[in-house]
Amino acid sequence: MQSSVSVKDLSLNFGSVQVLKSLNLDVKQGEFIVLLGPSGCGKSTLLNCIAGLLDVSEGQIFIGGKNVTWAEPKDRGIGMVFQSYALYPQMTVEKNLSFGLRVAGMKRDEIDSRVKRASEILQIEPLLQRKPANLSGGQRQRVAIGRALVRDVDVFLFDEPLSNLDAKLRSDLRVEIKRLHQRLKNTMIYVTHDQIEALTLADRIAIMKNGEIQQLSDPHTIYNKPVNLYVAGFIGSPSMNFLNGTLAGGAEPAFTTDDGVVVPVGRYVFDKAPTGSAKAVLGVRPEHIVLGDAAKDLPFSTEVEIEIVEPMGSDTLAWTKIGNHAVTFRADSDVHLTVGQKVLVGFDPARGSLFDTASTNRL
Amino acid sequence: MTTNAEASGPRPRSFFTPTRIVIYGIIIVAALYYLLPLYVMITTSLKGLPEIRIGNIFAPPLEVTFEPWVKAWTSACTGLTCNGLAPGFWNSVKITLPSTIVSVFIAAVSGYSLVNWRFKGSEFFFTVLLLGSFIPYQVMLYPLVMITAQMKIFGTLWAVILIHTIFGMPILTLLFRNYFASLPQELFKAARVDGAGFWRIFFQIMVPMSLPIFAVAIILQVTGIWNDFLFGVVFAGTQNYPMTVQLNNIVNSVQGVREYNVNMAATILTAAVPLIVYFVSGKWFVRGIAAGAVKG
Amino acid sequence: MTEAQSLHGATALERTRPPGLLYNLFVRNISAKLAASPMVAIVLVVFIGCTLWTIWFSFTDSRALPNGAFVGFDQYERLFATRRWRISATNLLTYGIFSLVFTMVVGFVLAVLMDQRIRFEDGFRTIFLYPFALSGIVTGLVWQWIMNPTLGLQSTMRGLGWTNFTFDWITNTDMVLYALLIAGLWHGTGFVMVLMLAGLRSVDGEIWKAARVDGIPTWRTYLQIVLPMMRGVIVTTLVIVGSGIVRTYDLVVALTNGGPGLSSEVPAKYVINYMFSAGNLGQALSASTVMLLTVFVLLIPWVIVEFGPKKHT
Numbered sequence: 003m004q005s006s007v008s009v010k011d012l013s014l015n016f017g018s019v020q021v022l023k024s025l026n027l028d029v030k031q032g033e034f035i036v037l038l039g040p041s042g043c044g045k046s047t048l049l050n051c052i053a054g055l056l057d058v059s060e061g062q063i064f065i066g067g068k069n070v071t072w073a074e075p076k077d078r079g080i081g082m083v084f085q086s087y088a089l090y091p092q093m094t095v096e097k098n099l100s101f102g103l104r105v106a107g108m109k110r111d112e113i114d115s116r117v118k119r120a121s122e123i124l125q126i127e128p129l130l131q132r133k134p135a136n137l138s139g140g141q142r143q144r145v146a147i148g149r150a151l152v153r154d155v156d157v158f159l160f161d162e163p164l165s166n167l168d169a170k171l172r173s174d175l176r177v178e179i180k181r182l183h184q185r186l187k188n189t190m191i192y193v194t195h196d197q198i199e200a201l202t203l204a205d206r207i208a209i210m211k212n213g214e215i216q217q218l219s220d221p222h223t224i225y226n227k228p229v230n231l232y233v234a235g236f237i238g239s240p241s242m243n244f245l246n247g248t249l250a251g252g253a254e255p256a257f258t259t260d261d262g263v264v265v266p267v268g269r270y271v272f273d274k275a276p277t278g279s280a281k282a283v284l285g286v287r288p289e290h291i292v293l294g295d296a297a298k299d300l301p302f303s304t305e306v307e308i309e310i311v312e313p314m315g316s317d318t319l320a321w322t323k324i325g326n327h328a329v330t331f332r333a334d335s336d337v338h339l340t341v342g343q344k345v346l347v348g349f350d351p352a353r354g355s356l357f358d359t360a361s362t363n364r365l
Numbered sequence: 366m367t368t369n370a371e372a373s374g375p376r377p378r379s380f381f382t383p384t385r386i387v388i389y390g391i392i393i394v395a396a397l398y399y400l401l402p403l404y405v406m407i408t409t410s411l412k413g414l415p416e417i418r419i420g421n422i423f424a425p426p427l428e429v430t431f432e433p434w435v436k437a438w439t440s441a442c443t444g445l446t447c448n449g450l451a452p453g454f455w456n457s458v459k460i461t462l463p464s465t466i467v468s469v470f471i472a473a474v475s476g477y478s479l480v481n482w483r484f485k486g487s488e489f490f491f492t493v494l495l496l497g498s499f500i501p502y503q504v505m506l507y508p509l510v511m512i513t514a515q516m517k518i519f520g521t522l523w524a525v526i527l528i529h530t531i532f533g534m535p536i537l538t539l540l541f542r543n544y545f546a547s548l549p550q551e552l553f554k555a556a557r558v559d560g561a562g563f564w565r566i567f568f569q570i571m572v573p574m575s576l577p578i579f580a581v582a583i584i585l586q587v588t589g590i591w592n593d594f595l596f597g598v599v600f601a602g603t604q605n606y607p608m609t610v611q612l613n614n615i616v617n618s619v620q621g622v623r624e625y626n627v628n629m630a631a632t633i634l635t636a637a638v639p640l641i642v643y644f645v646s647g648k649w650f651v652r653g654i655a656a657g658a659v660k661g
Numbered sequence: 662m663t664e665a666q667s668l669h670g671a672t673a674l675e676r677t678r679p680p681g682l683l684y685n686l687f688v689r690n691i692s693a694k695l696a697a698s699p700m701v702a703i704v705l706v707v708f709i710g711c712t713l714w715t716i717w718f719s720f721t722d723s724r725a726l727p728n729g730a731f732v733g734f735d736q737y738e739r740l741f742a743t744r745r746w747r748i749s750a751t752n753l754l755t756y757g758i759f760s761l762v763f764t765m766v767v768g769f770v771l772a773v774l775m776d777q778r779i780r781f782e783d784g785f786r787t788i789f790l791y792p793f794a795l796s797g798i799v800t801g802l803v804w805q806w807i808m809n810p811t812l813g814l815q816s817t818m819r820g821l822g823w824t825n826f827t828f829d830w831i832t833n834t835d836m837v838l839y840a841l842l843i844a845g846l847w848h849g850t851g852f853v854m855v856l857m858l859a860g861l862r863s864v865d866g867e868i869w870k871a872a873r874v875d876g877i878p879t880w881r882t883y884l885q886i887v888l889p890m891m892r893g894v895i896v897t898t899l900v901i902v903g904s905g906i907v908r909t910y911d912l913v914v915a916l917t918n919g920g921p922g923l924s925s926e927v928p929a930k931y932v933i934n935y936m937f938s939a940g941n942l943g944q945a946l947s948a949s950t951v952m953l954l955t956v957f958v959l960l961i962p963w964v965i966v967e968f969g970p971k972k973h974t
Contacts, residue, residue, distance in 0.1 A: 422816075
């Protein structure tokens, strides 16, 4: 199948600073891609390059099979939604939606029908005669999405569209965007620094750091099989526990932490089976650590002392130590934990991740 | 549609597109219009009178002479006396320095108390002050003459200093008020919790954090006061006429031969102080005039 | 401490001091009140007091001293019957409209050009703005020299071969106001440009991106999106420039001193002449009151924008 958006060997330099480093990205027709990363990782820059708002230094961009590297944004078949909404403040909502079409010289009744359709989809019909100053943040963002919608394009670009909204509205609009995607089946590229948004919305997530894509996979793979330490630490809250140690290969591979705790990793599925013995990091997500009797049957279990208890409502987060490594784990909120209490915890290393210390890549 | 199957890398664009040529063309022509008077001032002031009478105002001087400058400074006639601009220069210095210091200090304190020590009616006074800055000076001129006469300072430097302080208040207070309002309020609150009083907070916390805005205010006042004509001519008294008044008397005096080179030398000398302040301060001058226009 | 306790504590504290009107007026924050007193005094005595004084005495027949009898609107009738005032007022109107329109348009166009990522932007801005740092006197004298018909631009052009070239606006009764305009624009457009440029730069960059994605041409974006967004800056600039024009004084004194004849007289000069030379205070004060009214009319749009309630539909 032909890809909808395709980025080939894309580089962007601002002076001597390399913002994007020979990036490749293929987005399938109708796919929802989220570009996720900390600020300054180049995710917004990449989106602006795809939109044609920034000139690239090297490489090519294809949209709908056409090479648009040199095309103006309006000719690329894209619609874009911005963080600050970027509505034209002196125009009514209707004029905001129709202005681009009128400048393009489209027929009046065609404009009207597109505006009508977009406002129906987004449920902003009662707002059409208002000015942006008289709308709430959520309504403004809906109008901004509508402005992309009336362009009747195949590709939607979202640049942190929910960052200016409060938490409640953010989760409401998140669902609406998801519904919109299911209904329209457009290709969508969505930039955010919020991992919840990424995990909930994306078909595939591209995790970026320093102008490079670290991992491009579906949310489940990203969460459970991170390709390197960076991705493992970036995704998940509270973040993954890391135990430093040494991995001995062979028929019965075993991981020994720096302070001598032995973790059998026989059932772990290696990407590439280790041969000798090497420094490694074992990562375990807090929710994969099991408490009490259930821990007895797991390949690894040990008795630990509770140091800090943080009740989170739906569950409880507990801090403890395995050897000298600080470790957090989640417990059911019904389980009563007290500081100083000795409990049995365990986990299945097969659900964890092993990384090579030197290269930080997944083993 | 401007798609190109081979397109790769940055968009090809030449620096000299027609649009850019037009843009630079207009800007350069405009720049010439703005620079022309400065050029004419300088070249004329360096020419001898015979050369001026030949009549090409734009020609550079064939023979450079500094005599007009010397004459403008020391012996050009301003009405009855012929001591040049030097006395006017010193009068302007005597007016500008104290006026600037007094007006900036009072405005800074007013702006500070408007932001941090609001009292009943403080916003009312500030609003009237702002509106007052638009009242033509002529409206308040005669009563002020009477007041200064009552105070027995009319016709002295003190009167001019007082008047400059009064009419500098609106813009300077606005400047300081907006700046202090932009500082974090927590700082002021923390200092109050620590037991610091009005003046201690002002001198030990506000002033050290506000040096840039003081610079802007001083630049604004020095150029404004130096360039004043009206207040100088009305309030200073003949002995204390500032440079602008004396310059106008030199150039527009009717008796004698018109020495255009001396006139231009005198004009440059009068313009020198604000010009130097302007070119040295650069962006701060811009900030000062722009700050006066943003909303209060 | 709970809230109730703290409330109770506060009332107890209040009781120890007399919370009366006099206390609030004089003792509370005494340093702040002392510090603000110059401002309060200036507002009460000068901006309110002197203005009211002038308005009051404009209804008297005072000559050299303000001691005349109340004569109602006589001074105003006489004012508008005086040829010199009528010329001054129409001059100001003509000059003012041209000056306001050209300063704003030229200032805005220059700002837009400067906004095109040009090289040496700082250099050009310095050039456009330096006249604003000069006094009206200096501006007037330089242009008086350049426009001097016998030795200035006119004679230079004639000397270069254009023997019919005529540029005698400064001595031409019909054209002298435009000579004033040339000098005035030279002095003031840089200021407007700086304000407009600041306004342009304050527009959210994402608006520009959105307009590009929508395919709106640059000039339409400036006129239909950015310009309406700058309404506040534009109104403020209009009011500042407008009230500056009403005050026009030094520039005229230096450039033409009102001549030739009365053809470049302006109200500000009329007031000063009647106040200090002609010894007709009643006339001077009524003329300045008319100037005051003019400025107030100009101020109305600004007051609406700055202090008016935010519109809700």
